[in-house]
């Protein structure tokens with residue numbers, strides 16, 4: 392096994408919060424019976440976060456998936472995340488409570504269109520944001536998440552032309568920090584592009600002492616007003632360490648539960664858009680406690696991938712984990 396995958400954990404399995412409703416207790420019992428692990432993204436509904444063994448961002452979830460000794464992985468997130476867990480664990484069942492939980496970024500970048508663009512420049516080195524299909528990962532050189540994108544780009548070969556897919560906003564943010572020009576795929580997250588410069592300026596005026604924390608999938612017009620731009624997991628660290636008592640959060644609404652759980656003495660204000668203050672990813676919200684119970688009980692829906700994709704997509708993910716683990 393790859394040495395990186397055996398490295399000591401940098402983030403531990405989170406202890407469960409007390410849950411006492413019958414459905415959550417049934418899930419915990421099924422989990423024990425199947426020797427399963429429940430991995431949940433920060434955007435999952437609070438009830439799912441509270442029964443999960445680990446809650447985190449895409450990077451932390453991939454690291455956990457790479458190391459788990461469990462027999463079964465239940466992935467409470469979206470399809471590309473569960474696929475990543477499957478690629479790292481080809482011999483284990485990986486379950487996703489709702490198999491229709493997709494992602495607008497993944498949809499924007501079909502593998503055949505990416506392959507056609509790659510053919511226009513044999514010197515392209517393709518860096519794929521983890522929010523893409525397994526087929527796209529299989530034809531990419533390295534994967535990144537919002538938590539390690541800067542490091543991955545800094546470590547890319549200097550003599551290659553960088554092609555960054557599929558999030559143009561994350562790609563532009565990394566270029567600003569690394570000064571490394573990249574060809575950007577024109578994809579975006581339909582949730583994060585809802586925040587506007589005007590709406591953030593308004594909320595800043597209403598809460599003058601509250602730092603604004605934004606995800607790099609937001610547009611530049613929003614990022615330039617933010618005090619901190621980072622992955623969802625780094626939001627937890629930032630808010631914990633910053634002495635401020637209130638924060639404006641520009642990312643998907645599920646993050647507020649995680650932050651309130653980690654920093655119970657602080658106030659988290661959802662950043663408003665022009666239309667409403669409730670930025671929920673419809674894909675992330677497809678998973679429910681009932682579907683989680685059913686998938687554990689029936690061991691379906693299971694994520695399955697063709698053998699050639701499993702094999703080819705593993706290398707760029709392992710390359711990401713290896714670069715991420717470097718000091």
Ligand code: 13P
Pocket residue numbers: 433447448449450522536537538580606608621622623624
């Ligand atoms: P993180 O890796 O920062 O949690 O981002 C995942 C995601 O889908 C953001 O929209």
Ligand code: SF4
Pocket residue numbers: 469493494495496497522580581582583608643672673674675
């Ligand atoms: Fe995809 Fe955006 Fe939903 Fe994240 S929040 S899963 S990027 S659609």
